[in-house]
Amino acid sequence: MLNAFQHHINQNFPFLQHHRCLLAVSGGIDSMVLVALCRQLDWTVGVAHCNFGLRGAESDEDEIFVREYCRENRIPFFVNRFNTAVFAEEKGLSIQMTARQLRYDWFETLRVREGYDYVLTAHQADDVLETFLINLTRGTGWDGLTGIPAQNGTIVRPLLPFSRSTIENYAAEYLISWREDSSNGNSYYQRNALRHEVVPVLKSMNPALLENFQKTLSYLQETKTLADWAVAHFLEQHLSQHGNEFHLAIHPLNSVPSSRALLYYWLRNYGFTAWEDIYQLPYAETGKQVLAPDFILFKNRTHLVLAARHEPRLAVYTIDRTQLHLNFPLKLTFCNVSDIQNVSSSTIFVDADLLEYPLTLRKWQEGDLFHPFGLQGTKKLSKFFKDEKFSLTDKERQWLLCSGNKIVWVIGQRADDRFKVTEQTQTILKITLSE
Known part of the structure; x- marks a missing residue:
């Protein structure tokens, strides 16, 4: 795996070898293997550990394990203890979404404060498959079907091409210790149910499941890139700005093969939820409007107009x-x-x-x-x-x-x-x- 990892870095992330990297380490097998690989390549790294306090003494033991590993190997260690349950209740979010928000916000703050260039997480190929299946069952579009991004700004995920079994074999070969999260065995969580009950069946039906899935993912990503280009090209031609408003011409919109998809990708980041009303707006009478918390979309004769709902000043x-x-x-x-x-x-x-x-x-x-x-x-x-x-x-x-x-x-x-x-x-x- 070490040679394959080095090749992957050379091909896709050569810049990592010359920068300071902050590793997100839970103490589980994936993150401990990531630390070991980076150490074998002699990278300059630090370790960031989140203690979400959700498993009582087990969470504290994970922290102690990672801390001791870093002390023994002279790796800078940073920890943050979160009151996750209280924060989730205050924000009205699920525990999983709250933990995700807390850790990525802290990673970025820590990266800037301590002078690191990138944050590396240990997501791997099986994680991508599980995320795909979760999104598929919930109903999703391109973004939910094209996997976990290998890089998102300063966040880099260098283990995405490697399967869980490959990582386990590497850990066994190099006698790498890790902590097993007891909640991973609880099929109450959807991801665990897929991991333990669905994915093994799929792999038994086709041992090359992960390899074929990655091919499919590559095809989907290429198609998404083409779709994104088509949307951007259309908006560049037919979306114009007038002061604080954006005007989209209706006639060319109605001429494209899928105006609904185009409207969705234009407006998806503005907080709208009444999508069926939006899709009917080009055919409605002038003055018809659809509201989002901070924006308004309305028809003005030959154009759809997007504007902020608040007085611009x-x-x-x-x-x-x-x-x-x-x-x-x-x-x-x-x-x-x-x-x-x-x-x-x-x-x-x-x-x-x-x-x-x-x-x-x-x-x-x-x-x-x-x-x-x-x-x-x-x-x-x-x-x-x-x-x-x-x-x-x-x-x-x-x-x-x-x-x-x-x-x-x-x-x-x-x-x-x-x-x-x-x-x-x-x-x-x-x-x-x-x-």
Whole structure:
């Protein structure tokens, strides 16, 4: 497995070998094998362990096991103890969803604070199959059928091509110890029921199940890529922005083979749930509308119009640390880079460690001050607008990206000097405005 893992890294994630990686380690066999593989390749790693406190003493024993392993092997160890059940009740989420949110939020905070470049998790091929089957039974679209992504921003899953049996054989060969989660044997949970009762039957019917499934997954991913390209191409041609509204032409929409799918992929991230009403909207009378918590979609003669439900001057949008894209009311992308290139009015580079999350996107307010990039001291935003000969409409349309009560960027105009990249900067964040 070691040679196969090295080949996989060389082919797909060569950058990992030259960066600091934070490993998410539960103490189970998958994560302990991931640690062992990284150590054999002599990577610079640290270990992050989540104690969700859901199994009493067993959870604490898992923590002790991982801690002792890291101490013996001189690996930096980080732990967070969560009151998961209380948090789940407060947020109205399932325990599983709560644990997922808690761990990924903490991983990102820890990665930035401790100077790691990537977070590695130990998801493997059987996990992907189980997730596929779970989503299939619940009813899903492309996203639920195309598997767990191998990389999502700074999250990387390098064990996805390897089966559970391959990992078990490696652990046996190298005498790797691990902790067995007692809840894994409880078929009350859907994933465990699939793992113990359904997948073994499928494998007995076809011993090459995982290999064939990965081929199918590859075909689905390629088809999804094509579908995503087609949707993006259509929207680029027929979706236009007018101030704070987006207008989609109805006639070309009705000419595509599956307008329902196109509407879904355009609007899926805006909080809408009344999909049948949306699908009928192109054929409804002018003025017909569908509401989401923060947005409204309505028909205006020859177009569908998407707009925020709140008065634009008062609208405030938040951007989490892990968010790589913002699609409304502006299109912003965020990514870490190693150096500064191609600075323009639509692209800025800032010191990521100086930012306070969540970032906010809002309109300007009377009394706003900022430190124009390259200049000494503060300047009133109203004076900046006057100097730049902004019209009243220009001022009303101007958006600000803010960190706490500080302006990071008068978007499309001028960055704030307080967040500039210096020789002391460790993490450079590139922020881009797209049309």
